[in-house]
Amino acid sequence: MSAKLFPAHKARMSDVARQAGVSLVTVSRAINTPDKVAPATLAAVRAAVECLGYVPNLMAGSLASNRSRIVAAIVPTIANLVFSETIEALTQALAEDGYQLLLGQSRYRPETEAALVDTFLGRRVDGLVLTGIDQPERLRAKLRRAGLPIVQTWDLPGPGEPAPIDMLVGFSNLAAGQAAARHLASRGHRHMAFIGADEARSRQRLKGFAQAAPDKVEAELIAAPAPIDAAAERLARLVERRPGITAVFCNNDLLAAGVLFACQQRGWAVPGRLAVMGFGDLPIARAAAPQLTTLCIDRAAMGARAGQLLLARLAGGGGAPPCDIGFEVIPRGST
Amino acid sequence: MSAKLFPAHKARMSDVARQAGVSLVTVSRAINTPDKVAPATLAAVRAAVECLGYVPNLMAGSLASNRSRIVAAIVPTIANLVFSETIEALTQALAEDGYQLLLGQSRYRPETEAALVDTFLGRRVDGLVLTGIDQPERLRAKLRRAGLPIVQTWDLPGPGEPAPIDMLVGFSNLAAGQAAARHLASRGHRHMAFIGADEARSRQRLKGFAQAAPDKVEAELIAAPAPIDAAAERLARLVERRPGITAVFCNNDLLAAGVLFACQQRGWAVPGRLAVMGFGDLPIARAAAPQLTTLCIDRAAMGARAGQLLLARLAGGGGAPPCDIGFEVIPRGST
């Protein structure tokens, strides 16, 4: 409780002001709007700052200016490349304008997400990035009332689904699932299977997949977060239930890589005996042999775009229409 | 009697106080230390909070109390499972005590790291988690002067290396490299190669690996962040330069998986023609075929421990000695 809580950022703005022989306000301006200060004054202030080792207290500044320059993001988990790559790009985009990222993990739980939102609102973050569009109405209402810029990501509302809370950048998981099925069908497959996490967006892709598949789809849903080492075991179950399947759509390239290894062990040719399709176009997709056919989602673009939308709004810009970043089937050797 | 309707978060504590018929301080206590408030008062305050949709301004609270309840962490990139899993555990540990995580990415650049530190100090974060121990002396000095709790992670200073800035939880990358070489040697290998990122900790592991290898080690260093799809190409280079190599140590399990696929394409038996060892014990290690022998680092424990060290110090506890979380060679089929 003693000295440790009152560490070395001892110098305040008033100390710098005294040292530089100017007023406190001038120091503030020298720091925030240097071009509105006379060169000589600026130099004096900078010298004083240097000399005292002054570090501006952004917390106090935020309180006074009502702008925290902090944006919060909530993802189910950061320990999943699809989300961490999005967050990487988002952080980068924000950093360019001097914004920092407060990270929250919902662990796929709505209550946790709601609790995180409360905390973030309390911290007066300037903006919020959410994963998915399946927030409960109660939360959506609260967020709308809060009136801060919000970007929902990773999904697009279909007909009948609630409108975005504010801004949105995503893609249709339903359409992605359909595209996967159509790709496999185009390669002559009829009996398809699905392995994915038991979670909203994955289920949405399964729905689309099943819609567009020529035959009934056999599915294995793994409790999220999906452990990819489950691949071999899930494949085994699938094959036991439906020996005739000739193609499997894995909702994550890592899972698909696991299936590739499992096929290798079974002595199954890919795509001869089983076609394997992944999701994400993670680096492993190209490193695999055969290379993975996959659904490419531009995660970096999604994160960057989310950041840009927020920054534009924070800079006084108007709203932007929902942004569909789309997806692309990347045909490679595994199908 | 009836409450004014406040636009979201426009209600201040004084509004709640008036509505509840108590003083502002009482509201503060009701929120922060409910057990120091009479039940009836508490109920009245809570009703008022509910009725006004009051969300406490944590920013103002932080300024007044000089505690932000925010911890910052800097990693090279979050788009790498080894770091994102550490951050996941850290975030989780902090959340349990009501702390949030501000995330910074250095992109393996010391200047970026230094700039992030400045910002975070300005934000008066309560603690800081750093990746690695190779911060320049200038930065170390600044951080020591700052006097806030700091945990360095992912490494352990060897003899002659600078002492920790404050607290530390890591493992010896040098020893890890040595252990890898010894494991491969124990399997009868003499001609070993290394593929890894061109970055401090990876180089440290290479150093240990080379020290303990019976013969000269052939190395391929990939500019960080290492794209894992480079695996096949790097393996090709290695083999071209030293056809006699029989074992390769990859500094990341994903890279190792890529090498496994490359071997498959070459028709090389693993471990018959080439033994492959990974690093990290990521989920893919067990999903691979053959399963990957790897160096297991308990990243979740490291992140959690970092959080606990910080929380303990913030709760008034004393310092803790450097914590070596160690590593473990997990022998599996690939060697």
Place this chain on the structure above:
DNA sequence: CTGAAAGCGCTAACAC
């Protein structure tokens, strides 16, 4: 271009 005054919304001492 610079300065003086007036808070931002809350917590921390102290009183009562």
Place this chain on the structure above:
DNA sequence: GTGTTAGCGCTTTCAG
């Protein structure tokens, strides 16, 4: 238990 009095360190008006 509860209230009163002071700030936390900065940014904003608004003067000059």
